[in-house]
Amino acid sequence: MNQQLKDQLYSRFSEDWGDSSSQFDICVKIFDYLLSRPIDQLRHLTTGSLKVAIGENRSDIDLIKVIQYLCGDRTGVLSLHFEFVDEENYYPLDNDDIKYAQNTGKLSHPRTGEYVENFEEKVLMYFTPTPLIIDIQD
Amino acid sequence: MSLESFSLSDLKKLQGHIPELGNFPSRLTVASYEEFVDILYKDLDCIVARMEENPELLKKDKEDRLTIDVKNQLCAMGYDAGHDTKIGGHVDLVVKKAAENWKWIGEAKIHKSYDYLFEGFQQLTTRYSTGGYNNSQGGMLIYIRNSNAQNVIETWKSHLKEKEGVENLQISECPVNPLSFYSTHCHQRTHLAFKARHIPFSLHFDPQDHKSSNK
Numbered sequence: 151m152n153q154q155l156k157d158q159l160y161s162r163f164s165e166d167w168g169d170s171s172s173q174f175d176i177c178v179k180i181f182d183y184l185l186s187r188p189i190d191q192l193r194h195l196t197t198g199s200l201k202v203a204i205g206e207n208r209s210d211i212d213l214i215k216v217i218q219y220l221c222g223d224r225t226g227v228l229s230l231h232f233e234f235v236d237e238e239n240y241y242p243l244d245n246d247d248i249k250y251a252q253n254t255g256k257l258s259h260p261r262t263g264e265y266v267e268n269f270e271e272k273v274l275m276y277f278t279p280t281p282l283i284i285d286i287q288d
Numbered sequence: 289m290s291l292e293s294f295s296l297s298d299l300k301k302l303q304g305h306i307p308e309l310g311n312f313p314s315r316l317t318v319a320s321y322e323e324f325v326d327i328l329y330k331d332l333d334c335i336v337a338r339m340e341e342n343p344e345l346l347k348k349d350k351e352d353r354l355t356i357d358v359k360n361q362l363c364a365m366g367y368d369a370g371h372d373t374k375i376g377g378h379v380d381l382v383v384k385k386a387a388e389n390w391k392w393i394g395e396a397k398i399h400k401s402y403d404y405l406f407e408g409f410q411q412l413t414t415r416y417s418t419g420g421y422n423n424s425q426g427g428m429l430i431y432i433r434n435s436n437a438q439n440v441i442e443t444w445k446s447h448l449k450e451k452e453g454v455e456n457l458q459i460s461e462c463p464v465n466p467l468s469f470y471s472t473h474c475h476q477r478t479h480l481a482f483k484a485r486h487i488p489f490s491l492h493f494d495p496q497d498h499k500s501s502n503k
Binding site for chain 1: 289299367369
């Protein structure tokens, strides 16, 4: 475990949120959770699974704010990914698909190629740990 | 809203209550310096709007305190933002995307005089910014405590146009905020175009209700 790097991240959470804030607690709990699990068990984290992982009754809004923070350049702890869900089938989407869809309002179905109505309801977000977590674990 | 299957649509619904979540996915999918700056400006607009909601709480805050507030809000969104970072001097606000070596620098001034604003513009464009392709945009954060922010901005625009030494200056309107505008000029160091957004924070606070009831 790279303790120095780990402590740097804790300090940054503290600097950005303050030690006594709910957001600081959530940051630490998610970070500790990521460090405590083998990487191959963290390949598809959802906001729901992260809420379960922190194990406490926190507001959904605070959780999503913290996830946004942990995905950013400030900490670079989580990577954001997108997937398209159609009934029981999940299709990964890349960033360019999402950008195109957000700019044009159109998303092509990954299998049929047909435009999808109300695509924003069918595009889900999930997360994976960044290489930074692997570096700290090593 | 299900957290297990959290969709872009769910995020959009939350945006109504928490504006800073609105650009969350876009912020992370930027593929060019221009896109990085465009999203940053959307986020800065959210921060400006929030600070303008309660100017009475900011009445006594000095330049640094106001800028630290902006920096803290950017950090909470996930930006790698810093205040007083050493880059050719101590810059008021820097936002970086280290992986791409992109940098945006902001110079902050409480409006006292137009020469004071120009001093800030010169700091931004001749001291702090490199003017390279990856630092070709910046911003003037103008905290306005006077009434009539529009007049301050229009006068500042005219003042800037009259100044010598700002080579090939062009002014363009901001399509989002009529109080904001862009300047583009030839950067002294590189001779590449340097684009600055001039971002007013309208912080005047002088309610008239008690005054009229006291008459």
